[in-house]
Amino acid sequence: MKNIKFKALSVGIACCLMSACGVQNGNNATTVSGLSTAAFDTTINNKPVKLYTLSNNNGMEVCITNFGGRIVSLVVPDKNGKQTDVVLGYDNIAQYADSVNSPSDFGAAIGRYANRINKGKLNIDGKDIQLPINNYGHCLHGGPSGWQYQVYDAKQLNDTTLQLTILSKDGDNNFPGNVKASVTYTLKSNNSLDIAYRATTDKETVINMTNHSYFNLNGDPSKDVENCILYINADKYTPSDSTFMTTGEIAKVDNTPMDFRKPTAIGKNVNNFSFDQIKNAMGIDHNWCLNTYKNGKGDDTKVAASLYSPKTGIMLEVYTNEPGIQVYTGNFLNGKVKGKKGIAYNKHASCCLETQKYPDTPNKKDWPTANLKPGEEYYSHCVFKFSIK
Incomplete structure (x- = not known):
């Protein structure tokens, strides 16, 4: 959604430059969608970032990075059996992390609050809260460092399931409460991608999560x-x-x-x-x-x-x-x-x-x-x- 400007994040520059060039190493592989896994292997804000792949027996593949919980590619067979990538995105972590030159919410797991909050103003439990303003005078997608620009902890449970978790501390973009949240992506045998979001808090707050994939079914x-x-x-x-x-x-x-x-x-x-x-x-x-x-x-x-x-x-x-x-x-x-x-x-x-x-x-x-x-x-x-x- 929407012409967003963000501040740059601290990125492991050397790793990103190597990844963006597709440097080969023992852990490199190429996905069905043509992505190099090495191009996503880096460190951001002192946390490891990788590309995770889910696949089923029907030729469907979903590639996800734990940076922002983003769906990077989503391949499904078309009417002729051709494997077709149906989402927009980047093919390296350097572009995703460069919030100045290539700002985007492509494929992201958005939080704490997807979409806009009017003038960034909240009243929770009788207390007025001012959130950061980052879009047409409003707070959009959790603010300038919303979860799409943070690193989720990742655990691949099996070939079809990836669980991402994040701890958003009290005061993150001025939102109240220490929030523990998770996003679980499960690729089913019926060619459905199931996304389950969960969260708890220690203070009253607001939560509204979503996935921001940009679909182009024409391929x-x-x-x-x-x-x-x-x-x-x-x-x-x-x-x-x-x-x-x-x-x-x-x-x-x-x-x-x-x-x-x-x-x-x-x-x-x-x-x-x-x-x-x-x-x-x-x-x-x-x-x-x-x-x-x-x-x-x-x-x-x-x-x-x-x-x-x-x-x-x-x-x-x-x-x-x-x-x-x-x-x-x-x-x-x-x-x-x-x-x-x-x-x-x-x-x-x-x-x-x-x-x-x-x-x-x-x-x-x-x-x-x-x-x-x-x-x-x-x-x-x-x-x-x-x-x-």
């Missing part, structure tokens, strides 16, 4: 995804203002370009600038209120959204227990960022499907809560299921 990130067919199981959405902040209104999608209850080509609505919501966001960058969430509970057995490429035949279905999904069509991509294989990422080169609480929920008291208290466990579930249509 050609040099071109846009406007031909892809989007479905969103939602009758309503949350409009936003010119600073991308939710206004507090929950509006019906009826008779607007925000209606994706019938599968619709992204290109049909994403450039409809006669509609202010599309014009202000330069495309789609909005939260939908999912029909799969009722009476305070989400049904993660029902499809919340889907994306389909007529070119490759690849279908992605999204399941979640969360109340909302933020759909973002890469509106700020402008060709300046060069990703894997040196390909320039242009506007609308991807579609993000971020399951989460509604944006700025802490300041909209009638919306599903993001508050977490001591003794409680935060649990969020998302499934990305792939198939051929």
Whole structure:
């Protein structure tokens, strides 16, 4: 999401430069997606960083770095059996870690709070808290050093499961509470990537985690995804203002370009600038209120959204227990960022499907809560299921 500026992090420069050049060593290997594992083997903030690979018997492969918990590549067979990488990203850790020259949230496990908090202001347990401002006057994705720019501790449980954990100390980007959080990626035999988020705290705080993969199901990130067919199981959405902040209104999608209850080509609505919501966001960058969430509970057995490429035949279905999904069509991509294989990422080169609480929920008291208290466990579930249509 969204034209973000971050401060540079302390990186093991020598290691990064060696990795970026693809230096061969005894631990080097090449993944199905063409990544060099050596290009991700380094140290950041005195913590080891590596590339982890999950695979199943159907030719599906997911490569993840514990730097930001990022999905670096996600390979699925297309309608002709061709193994196709369907996410944007970089092919070395140096670019991911360079938050000045190549800032991104490509594939990241976002925390503490995905999306925006209005003017960075919180009131928790009667106490006013000012969070850092890093996007159009608001706090976005946990602030300038959110979890996408921190190193998770990694434990690969088996060929199909990776568990990442992080300890976010009290005061991390001014958020209260020592928070212990985990993200568990599990690649299933039915070609679904199951993502389970959990967290606990010792002080009342807010938690809202998501995955920020940029999907291009055409398998050609040099071109846009406007031909892809989007479905969103939602009758309503949350409009936003010119600073991308939710206004507090929950509006019906009826008779607007925000209606994706019938599968619709992204290109049909994403450039409809006669509609202010599309014009202000330069495309789609909005939260939908999912029909799969009722009476305070989400049904993660029902499809919340889907994306389909007529070119490759690849279908992605999204399941979640969360109340909302933020759909973002890469509106700020402008060709300046060069990703894997040196390909320039242009506007609308991807579609993000971020399951989460509604944006700025802490300041909209009638919306599903993001508050977490001591003794409680935060649990969020998302499934990305792939198939051929």
